[in-house]
Amino acid sequence: MKDAKTTRLTKRIATECIVVRLRALNRAVSKIYDDALRPLGLRVSQMNILVAAGVVGEARPADVCAALHLDLSTLSRNVERMKAKGWLEVIPDDDGRAQPFRLTRKGSALLSDAAPAWSKAQCRAKSILGGQSLDFLDRAMKRLNAASS
Amino acid sequence: MKDAKTTRLTKRIATECIVVRLRALNRAVSKIYDDALRPLGLRVSQMNILVAAGVVGEARPADVCAALHLDLSTLSRNVERMKAKGWLEVIPDDDGRAQPFRLTRKGSALLSDAAPAWSKAQCRAKSILGGQSLDFLDRAMKRLNAASS
DNA sequence: CTTGTTAAAATGTATATACAAGTAACCTTG
């Protein structure tokens, strides 16, 4: 631990590392939304899936995962829980492998009910990340998607 | 799901939500570092803890958690695993409740060995998030810390 | 039509994460 080279290196990582900061912000900001959504029995990860399904109507797991940069297995478990809660339902499909899903009436209603909590959390998040946060995040997502394809 | 108000709302969340983007970026960027660190048997979450301990010398769990916006229970489990691997060791303390820890020689060496992988991942992360990413993240962290105190 | 390949998703396993509750040590105060 007294090695000077190691110390320099450690300090460099500490002052420059992107992922440390990104992860800390993710935890803090996710907590803001989770706190706001908790009274509804909804988590931010689940809200994201409801939104994704709401936008496209018929959601294909692989597509949702590509959009959210989420592993299929992670989505699989969450969809399972959300089906059990009656928020999502699987749509029959010609391809026997596919498991496309959509919002149920209950899931749609929950999303509507969550709007005020979302707005409140969104405001707080914006005040912490700064006014350009959405710009920054959108640009980053575009680059990420360009790099992934 | 056919309710027009709900549809409008859903689209608004989809196009504006900060946390969806932050979480997706966090997953994608964490993966870049985890992939780079995997050959060393080290994860990004663990690297962060090694760095935190390396910077302060004697790390107090509560301080590390405050700095990383991490729950104490999360840190507790990870420190346990890292002690088992011989990367961290607990320092005796006058206060019987405290469990301050520091890097072992092995932990310090691992951190040094991880530097090239970190650099590579850091480059890729910067190319995705953009040149101003560190500025943005630093400013956000400052605001977050100001808001938390 | 069977056999190898690809594709879509589910399942096994380990770590990450946080909330709630518990434990043990310290501190205050009467």
Add this chain to the structure above:
DNA sequence: CAAGGTTACTTGTATATACATTTTAACAAG
């Protein structure tokens, strides 16, 4: 110094996350 409160962490539990493997179905070649 004993009772009550605070502090520092740990443990119980549930969800989040990803990698590796498995399962099932579609497809393609012979």
